[in-house]
Amino acid sequence: MNEIGLTQILFVSTALFFIGVYGFLTRKNMITMLMSIELLLNSVNINFIAFNKYLYADKLVGLFFTVFIITIAAAEAAVAIAIIIHLYRKLKSIDVDDTDIMKF
Amino acid sequence: MLNQNYIALIPILPILTFLVIGLIGRRYFPNFSGILGTLSLLTSFILSATVAYQYFFEVGKIDGVYQKIIALKYVWLQFTPNISIDMGILLDPISVMMIVIVTFISLMVHIYSLGYMHGESRFATYYAFLSLFTFSMLGLVLSTNIFQIYIFWELVGVSSFLLIGYYYEKPSAVAASKKAFIVTRFADLGFLIGILVLSYFSETLDFQTLIQRLTTDGTYLSSIASVSFLGASGLTWGLLLVFAGGAGKSAMFPFHIWLPDAMEGPTPVSALIHAATMVVAGVYLVARLFPVFTISCPAALEVVAYVGIFSSMFAAIIACTQTDIKRVLAYSTMSQIGFMMFALGVSGYHGEEGVGFMASMFHLFTHSIFKALLFLGAGAVIHYVHSNEMKDMGGLRKLMPITHITFLLACLAIAGIPPFAGFFSKEEILTACWNSNKIIFGAAVITAGLTAFYMFRLYFNIFWNKDYSSHHHDTTEHHHGEAPKTMLLPLLILAVLSVVAGFVPFSKLVTADGIGFGTEFHLGFAAGPVILAVCAIALAYYMYAKESLVPQKVSDAFKGFYTAAYHKFYFDEIYLFFTKKIIFNLIGRPAAWVDKNIFDGLMNLLATLTEKLSELIKPFQSGKVQEYAIYFFAGTLGFVLLFIYLWT
Amino acid sequence: MSASQIIFYIIAAIIIGGGILAVTSRKIFRAAVFLLFSLLGIAALYFYLNYEFIAAVQIVVYVGGIVVLIIFSIFLTHASGDEMKKPVLWRSVFAGLAAVFATALTFLYITEHNFVANSAASVSPSVRNIGLQMLSTTEHGYILPFEVVSMLLLAALIGCIVIAIKIKTKE
Numbered sequence: 001m002n003e004i005g006l007t008q009i010l011f012v013s014t015a016l017f018f019i020g021v022y023g024f025l026t027r028k029n030m031i032t033m034l035m036s037i038e039l040l041l042n043s044v045n046i047n048f049i050a051f052n053k054y055l056y057a058d059k060l061v062g063l064f065f066t067v068f069i070i071t072i073a074a075a076e077a078a079v080a081i082a083i084i085i086h087l088y089r090k091l092k093s094i095d096v097d098d099t100d101i102m103k104f
Numbered sequence: 105m106l107n108q109n110y111i112a113l114i115p116i117l118p119i120l121t122f123l124v125i126g127l128i129g130r131r132y133f134p135n136f137s138g139i140l141g142t143l144s145l146l147t148s149f150i151l152s153a154t155v156a157y158q159y160f161f162e163v164g165k166i167d168g169v170y171q172k173i174i175a176l177k178y179v180w181l182q183f184t185p186n187i188s189i190d191m192g193i194l195l196d197p198i199s200v201m202m203i204v205i206v207t208f209i210s211l212m213v214h215i216y217s218l219g220y221m222h223g224e225s226r227f228a229t230y231y232a233f234l235s236l237f238t239f240s241m242l243g244l245v246l247s248t249n250i251f252q253i254y255i256f257w258e259l260v261g262v263s264s265f266l267l268i269g270y271y272y273e274k275p276s277a278v279a280a281s282k283k284a285f286i287v288t289r290f291a292d293l294g295f296l297i298g299i300l301v302l303s304y305f306s307e308t309l310d311f312q313t314l315i316q317r318l319t320t321d322g323t324y325l326s327s328i329a330s331v332s333f334l335g336a337s338g339l340t341w342g343l344l345l346v347f348a349g350g351a352g353k354s355a356m357f358p359f360h361i362w363l364p365d366a367m368e369g370p371t372p373v374s375a376l377i378h379a380a381t382m383v384v385a386g387v388y389l390v391a392r393l394f395p396v397f398t399i400s401c402p403a404a405l406e407v408v409a410y411v412g413i414f415s416s417m418f419a420a421i422i423a424c425t426q427t428d429i430k431r432v433l434a435y436s437t438m439s440q441i442g443f444m445m446f447a448l449g450v451s452g453y454h455g456e457e458g459v460g461f462m463a464s465m466f467h468l469f470t471h472s473i474f475k476a477l478l479f480l481g482a483g484a485v486i487h488y489v490h491s492n493e494m495k496d497m498g499g500l501r502k503l504m505p506i507t508h509i510t511f512l513l514a515c516l517a518i519a520g521i522p523p524f525a526g527f528f529s530k531e532e533i534l535t536a537c538w539n540s541n542k543i544i545f546g547a548a549v550i551t552a553g554l555t556a557f558y559m560f561r562l563y564f565n566i567f568w569n570k571d572y573s574s575h576h577h578d579t580t581e582h583h584h585g586e587a588p589k590t591m592l593l594p595l596l597i598l599a600v601l602s603v604v605a606g607f608v609p610f611s612k613l614v615t616a617d618g619i620g621f622g623t624e625f626h627l628g629f630a631a632g633p634v635i636l637a638v639c640a641i642a643l644a645y646y647m648y649a650k651e652s653l654v655p656q657k658v659s660d661a662f663k664g665f666y667t668a669a670y671h672k673f674y675f676d677e678i679y680l681f682f683t684k685k686i687i688f689n690l691i692g693r694p695a696a697w698v699d700k701n702i703f704d705g706l707m708n709l710l711a712t713l714t715e716k717l718s719e720l721i722k723p724f725q726s727g728k729v730q731e732y733a734i735y736f737f738a739g740t741l742g743f744v745l746l747f748i749y750l751w752t
Numbered sequence: 753m754s755a756s757q758i759i760f761y762i763i764a765a766i767i768i769g770g771g772i773l774a775v776t777s778r779k780i781f782r783a784a785v786f787l788l789f790s791l792l793g794i795a796a797l798y799f800y801l802n803y804e805f806i807a808a809v810q811i812v813v814y815v816g817g818i819v820v821l822i823i824f825s826i827f828l829t830h831a832s833g834d835e836m837k838k839p840v841l842w843r844s845v846f847a848g849l850a851a852v853f854a855t856a857l858t859f860l861y862i863t864e865h866n867f868v869a870n871s872a873a874s875v876s877p878s879v880r881n882i883g884l885q886m887l888s889t890t891e892h893g894y895i896l897p898f899e900v901v902s903m904l905l906l907a908a909l910i911g912c913i914v915i916a917i918k919i920k921t922k923e
Contacts, residue, residue: 004760006867012764012797014858016771016790018851023775025734025847026839031825032780033730035787038818039771042794045810053801055867057874060885064894066806067886070813071901075908077818081825082916088829089918100727734846741854 009050016043030084030094034077041073110151111175111193114203115246117148118239126232137228138221141235142214148238149207156204159195160613170618172196172312174248186307192248194311197614198391198465202245205469206381209476210238212594213376216480219590220372220487230270234376237263241381245388250299251309253389257295257353260385261288264377268369280365287362291352298345301338305331311392319399329400336403343397343404347390347411354386355438356445357415361676363438367430371483374430379437379479380472387444387468394461394616398453409449413547416442418673420554424561425659425670428492429482432562433475436518439555440471446548447533450540451616458616459539459623463532466610470525473605474517477598481511484587484595485566494562498570504586508567510599515563517602519556519637522630528606531630532623549633556637560644568649756800763800766793778838780826788819803877 016039023036045066052062084094091098121144129137164170177192214234221230240259247253262285269281303309305328306317317324318339331338350356355363366378377383390397390408397405416439423435444464451460484507489496501508517524520531530552537545586592612620647654659666668674724735770790777783791814798807875881886894 003754003757007862008760008764009797009801010862011859012767014855014862015768018855018858019768019771019775021737021854022847022851023771025730025737025850026844027775028839029780031822031829032775032783035783035822036775038787038814039774039790042791042814045806046794046797049798049801049803049806053803054869056870058870058872059892060875060877060882061892063803063806063877063882064886064897067809068897068901070809072904074813074817075905077821078912079908079915081821082912084825085828085916094829096730097728099729103727104722104725730843734843737850741850744857 006050006054009046013043013046013050016046028095028097030087030096031081033096034080034084037080038073038077041069045069108175108193111155111195114148114151114155114207115193115239115242117144118235118242120144122232122235122239125228125235130228130232134228137231138214138218141231142211142218144235145207145211145214145238148242149204149211152200152203152207155195156200159200160197164195164197164200170197170613170615170620172618174312177248187303187309189251189309190249191252193246194248195246197618198388199245201465201469201614202388203242205472206238206241206245209380209472210234210241210376212476212480212598213372216375216483216591216594217370217372219588220483221370222588226270230267230370233263233266233270234373237267237377237382241385244385248311249309250303250311250314253392254292254295254299257292257349257385260382261285261292261353264288264366264382267373267377268366270369270373274368276365277368280362280368284362284366287359288352291359292349294345295349295352298342298347298349301342301345302328305338305342315393315395318396325400337401339396339401340404343393343401344407346393347386347404347408350386350389351411352386353389354383354441354445355415356386356411356442357418358675360415360419360438361679364431364434364672367428367434371430371479371486374434375476375479375483378434379475383437383441384444384468384472387441387448387464390445390448391461391465394448394451395453397448398451398616405449405451407449409446409541409544412442412445412447412449413544413551414442415439416446416551417547417554420551420558421669422672423558424554425666427494429485429494429497429562429566430479430492432558433478433482436478436555436559437475439551440467440475440518443530443533443548443551444468444471446544447536450537450544452540453616455617455619456621457539459532459611459621460536461616462611462614463529463536465614466532467526467529469608469610470517470529470602470605473598474514474525474602477510477514477595477602478518480591480595480598481507481514484591485511487587487591494565497566497572499568499572501567503572506592506595507586510595511563511567513599514602515559518559519641520552520633521637522634523603523606525602525604525606527630527634530633532611534633535623535626535629538629549636552633553636553640556640557644560641561648564644564648570651760800763793763796766790767797781823784819784822784826787822788815791815791819805877805879805882 020036020039020043023039024033027033027036048062048065048069050062052060056062087099088094121141125137125141129140133140158164159173160170164173173195175193175195177190180189180191182188214231217230217234221227224230237260240256240263244253244256244260247256265281265285268284269277271277299309302314302318306314306324308314308317318328319325325339328338328342333341336344348359352359363378363383367374369377397408419435419438419442423432423439426432426435444467447460447464447467449460451464452458453461484504485497485500486492488500488504491497513524517526520527522528534545534548534552537548611623615621647658671677767790770786770788770793774783774786774790777786791810795807795810795815798804798810885892886898889895
């Protein structure tokens with residue numbers, strides 16, 4: 001375990017972050033956009049835990065950040081699903097390009 | 105002396121009447137407005153007559169010289185400590201004479217219009233405009249300050265515009281009012297430049313100070329006389345430009361074209377404005393600045409004289425050919441004002457040399473009376489016959505007896521037959537010419553003869569010539585008789601005055617330097633023009649008293665000249681050509697093109713550019729969340745690169 | 753190459769592979785399942801780093817709660833069986849290039865940076881320590897965020913019900 005340094009874990013989390021960004025910018029389905037957002041949040045969680053373990057071992061700050069982020073991500077996902085269902089009832093589709101009413 | 109409040113009432117009453125009639129009377133008491141206007145003007149006239157009596161016979165003369173009294177002075181706009189525009193009332197012989205004339209003739213016209221304009225739909229408006237005009241004219245003659253006279257000058261022009269265009273549904277009336285206003289306005293440009301020149305060098309706008317500085321040898325006179333432009337001194341230019349303004353208002357050549365067309369207005373308006381009062385404003389202006397003209401700039405005075413005599417002869421020739429009776433009277437007015445102008449032009453200043461000035465003012469006084477009478481009489485004739493042309497008239501002497509007698513008296517007066525008013529004033533003018541310029545004297549005598557001829561041509565054509573019933577089917581269709589009493593009363597009053605007005609001892613009252621002098625009566629000198637006038641009347645009788653072919657033969661003999669005179673020597677066409685073809689096409693149209701295409705085009709271009717730019721930017725707000733996220737991400741990346749690599 | 757390194761690389765492969773497949777899969781149900789695998793991989797990573805509590809929380813909340821919620825919503829919106837449309841070309845190209853570029857940039861900085869460890873006594877992330885710290889009011893106590901988060905959860909709960917409720921109209 002000593003051979004795996006902070007840098008490698010950060011590589012993983014960075015890659016996951018930008019995969020999430022790519023998915024958010026590319027996907028047409030609202031639910032899959034939500035999945036990409038979850039990936040983003042998880043990459044941040046990995047970052048916090050890694051920093052907590054390697055750099056700030058005397059405190060549990062990172063861990064608590066992670067706990068709260070998970071909590072809030074759950075709440076946010078629930079609200080997002082509620083909005084998607086409501087929009088689905090109105091527009092009969094979950095394509096994000098159909099929600100472009102607020103334009104010029 | 106009358107309290108200055110009462111003197112101030114003389115112009116204030118008409119303007120108050122204008123406001124009351126214009127704002128309230130038009131809607132609530134239209135028929136009473138006429139009586140209201142007449143009553144207010146009657147009060148003004150009584151006050152003017154009282155002031156005149158007191159000025160001339162009680163308080164005005166000190167040591168034998170009539171003083172210039174400033175009754176009221178109010179500093180309005182102060183430009184520098186020396187130059188300010190004041191509003192005030194100046195009483196001196198000519199202004200007191202003018203206020204009496206203006207209020208009296210205006211009163212006669214007010215009474216006459218009660219009958220003439222009875223039943224008009226805009227009766228109250230007419231009286232409002234008449235009051236406005238009277239106020240402007242009174243303000244003009246009472247001015248103490250050259251700018252104040254300019255302000256009232258323009259006001260008079262506006263009132264004239266309103267009154268000429270009174271029948272605004274007629275396109276010819278609208279065109280005539282525009283023409284009058286534009287021509288006089290154009291002449292007033294010269295007047296304004298003249299004011300600026302004179303006031304710049306003499307550093308004042310007040311009349312008395314200006315005259316005193318430009319007539320006594322000193323720094324002011326030498327500074328203005330030493331400046332030279334195109335060969336003439338600054339003083340000559342200033343005076344000539346001011347005279348140009350006066351020539352415009354008085355219908356002197358070449359600004360005369362508006363006066364015949366101004367006859368489109370109602371006839372009482374023609375009597376008031378275009379015979380007796382407004383058109384003499386130019387003469388009044390020259391008289392006001394007369395000391396500067398005679399003492400300091402004789403060259404300008406010569407120009408005044410020659411313009412006057414030329415306009416006089418020009419108008420007299422044209423008047424011999426016209427068939428519209430109001431046009432004949434209009435050209436007659438122009439000719440008589442020419443008399444007044446050249447009488448001023450040949451005059452000196454001191455004592456007996458100032459006989460020209462005195463004669464000019466005397467002629468102004470008498471001319472206003474008999475010209476107003478002629479116009480009002482013509483109005484009665486037009487009212488009866490419903491036409492302006494001579495061919496529709498004839499033989500009216502039995503059908504309109506009072507009008508006939510008063511018209512005849514006026515014609516005798518204007519022809520210069522003794523003992524009527526015109527004889528005395530014309531004799532004084534001819535005396536003045538004899539003493540200074542024989543050429544002008546000769547031309548004046550010829551014009552006087554022409555005056556008698558065309559006036560009696562007019563008289564015979566209206567009242568004699570044909571028998572009225574021969575070309576009018578039914579004389580009983582004129583059930584309203586000759587004219588109502590309100591129209592006949594002024595005719596009678598004016599007729600009496602045109603007989604006796606000549607006996608006023610004018611030379612004791614109104615002179616160039618304020619000192620009265622006596623005039624002698626030379627029988628031989630006076631007899632010549634009278635005999636010439638009597639011959640002219642006889643010639644007119646021979647040609648026009650009965651229907652005959654003689655006029656036709658005479659006009660055929662002078663065919664080309666007659667046609668040219670009938671068409672007023674084509675001056676209207678020349679001016680129209682110049683303005684329409686040359687000025688409009690060479691200056692007006694390119695300027696309009698530049699304005700529309702370049703200036704407006706620039707604005708439109710700016711607007712179009714903004715629109716196109718916004719069209720380009722609009723798609724950025726597409727409403728799609730992912731596109732917003734892309735912009736956000738790209739922006740963040742850009743900022744990161746910027747701050748890490750490029751920020752130093 | 754020791755065994756722990758190999759295990760780490762396998763876990764990393766699961767995480768990244770699951771992530772890539774989750775964002776590029778054409779069928780939505782499969783994307784949800786790949787997301788699930790990716791989250792499980794992250795939990796395994798937490799286990800690998802000896803943070804058991806977080807790993808357990810991750811599995812319970814994320815995998816058991818959120819992914820299940822997502823699958824429910826796929827059912828509710830009748831999208832489960834269909835093929836999804838391919839994204840717009842310029843968008844995917846740009847996003848891909850930008851993502852790769854940004855990843856490379858961040859890798860560059862991570863390798864260049866010198867991470868300095870805080871050399872103090874380490875606290876073990878046991879449940880006891882977590883519990884003590886979460887409810888303590890002293891320094892390093894997280895009682896306040898704990899209460900705030902509980903209010904936020906309440907607000908989210910009510911919000912979801914209000915947004916998603918179907919109001920029956922009187923027929």
